[in-house]
Amino acid sequence: MLRQISRSNFGRVAAATSLVAGATFLAAPPTQAQSDSSRVAISKSEFTPLTVSSNVQVGKNVHLVTLDFPNKTDSLGMTTAGMLMVQGEKRDGSGTIARPYTPVSRNDTLGKLELVVKDYPGVGNVSSHICASKPGDKLGVKGCFTKIEVKPNKWKKVGMLAGGSGITPCLQVAEELLSSPGDETEITLIFCNQSPSDIFLKDHIDALAAKSGGRFTVHYCVDKAGVFDFWKGLTGYVNADMVKKYLPPPTDDSMVMVCGPPPMYKAICGGKKFEKGKPPKQGDITGILGGMGFTNANVFKF
Structure with missing residues (x-):
């Protein structure tokens, strides 16, 4: 089935599905x-x-x-x-x-x-x-x-690492900041999926970036491009070089937000801490971000 999806068909499928979803997100204020x-x-x-x-x-x-x-x-x-x-x-x-x-x-x-x-x-x-x-x-x-209060200009730069359905809290934050009058936060998202055909809401995300005046930048990353030889985005698992190139460094006025499956947390920043009968805690920052000097002061795990 995957091999039968041409470049043009992939584009039409992505456009159709994400437009259905994206059209309802930008509701007019009451x-x-x-x-x-x-x-x-x-x-x-x-x-x-x-x-x-x-x-x-x-x-x-x-x-x-x-x-x-x-x-x-x-x-x-x-x-x-x-x-x-x-x-x-x-x-x-x-x-x-x-x-x-x-x-x-x-x-x-x-x-x-x-x-x-x-x-x-x-x-x-x-x-x-x-x-x-x-x-x-x-x-x-x-x-x-x-989970974490987001206010206009709370940080100068926000980086986001999202895997699959982990895009939802990242989109919530991006839309909140981009719609806040006077906010100047620079937002960069690395959105990870298994293959190009797994990327969803792409048209909506791209539209947000296009309307942001350069404040919102998106990089799509797939585990394997497979038969999609037209793929020009990032390929492979997120690594330190990608983080260093695209996301803000660990500073007092920056924040990196992470949301994805457990293996992604483990590799990127370490998992959250779970104790029976208690709300989840952030846990120590390990993995790629920990090795680069990030701490709980500039990393948030959704």
Whole structure:
């Protein structure tokens, strides 16, 4: 199947899928009247059932799922960078479980939220539950919870390393800063995927970069280009040379944000620290970034 995708077909597929998702991200800010009448739709203490209004596949095993709030004037009430918990059925049918997800819709979007979720067939629990949902289904959502507060000009430069669906918190931060009046933060993203055909939301990301006035720069990196002989981006796993060339150095006014699968964390910055019954902690900075002198002061693990 992969060998049958030509350069032109790849472009059309990428454009079609990312335009579907990207078109909904840049919602117009609410009017003052809407802002005054809005209320926060979900709770931090209990799961709120939200109705699935749309489920669109935007990439290989990647879905854009829209959840409607009880009222059209309700808001998410999120502080960037924030996340929420989504409840789903366990694969073995033994009950429910909850996992964290990052909304990709703007916080000023009223009446709904949007999630980009990657399914892991045969393995995922909540991810498979979300991706299999149909319009009219209910999903339990709780939050939002702030992971790191992002403010205009908090840092001079922000670097991002995202792997696969780890792009979602990075996009949330980028959109927040790029839409903030007076912000001058320079943002650089290295977005890693297995192959060119795995890259999703590319048109949306490219549009953000094009409209940023040079403030947002994106470098796509794939494990292997394979049959895509037209590939001109980065190839191979992220290494120290890539970090040194494209991302800001460890300084007091810079921050590097990382989000991806566990092997990526291990190689790039070390994993987060998990203790039973406690929220995850950042853990020590090891891996490539640790070896380059980065510390917890200038690295954040989503």
